[in-house]
Amino acid sequence: MQVISRRCVLLVEDDPSLRGPLCRYLTELSFDVVTAIDLPSAQKQLQERKPALVCLDLTLPRGSGYELCEHVRADKRVAHVPILVMSDRGTPEVMAHAEHVGANAFLRKPFTRERFEKYVVALLDGPSSSRPSFRRLRPTDPPPPPSSQMGRAKPSV
Numbered sequence: 001m002q003v004i005s006r007r008c009v010l011l012v013e014d015d016p017s018l019r020g021p022l023c024r025y026l027t028e029l030s031f032d033v034v035t036a037i038d039l040p041s042a043q044k045q046l047q048e049r050k051p052a053l054v055c056l057d058l059t060l061p062r063g064s065g066y067e068l069c070e071h072v073r074a075d076k077r078v079a080h081v082p083i084l085v086m087s088d089r090g091t092p093e094v095m096a097h098a099e100h101v102g103a104n105a106f107l108r109k110p111f112t113r114e115r116f117e118k119y120v121v122a123l124l125d126g127p128s129s130s131r132p133s134f135r136r137l138r139p140t141d142p143p144p145p146p147s148s149q150m151g152r153a154k155p156s157v
């Protein structure tokens with residue numbers, strides 16, 4: 001009997017009111033979810049696991065999401081892993097800096113469950129490349145086309 005391993009997502013969010021629902025959404029999409037609440041715990045999780053996706057907030061205790069992006073891109077073992085930045089700071093300068101340090105997509109808070117799920121699915125199931133195009137997903141762009149796993153709007157996170 002073949003054991004199918006579920007893909008793992010590293011969710012780096014220090015706010016428990018967001019972390020809980022995001023974990024639930026990812027679990028319901030059939031991902032294993034590993035969480036971290038600050039930069040050191042995220043770095044430790046990356047040493048112990050090889051996630052298929054990293055979802056992170058820019059503002060973290062004891063470090064920043066920018067530093068985590070740089071850490072991921074510098075680690076050859078996980079450098080190809082897509083990074084979804086989630087932040088309420090969606091200025092062009094913040095987005096450009098996130099892109100510069102290696103983010104693949106930027107999702108401005110608050111966002112709906114549906115929008116979050118569409119970004120996750122697009123990053124993981126989109127065109128295969130070592131680093132999906134950051135410009136493919138901008139906060140002002142319409143969300144990616146719905147997949148068969150989506151279709152229902154949920155309250156904002």
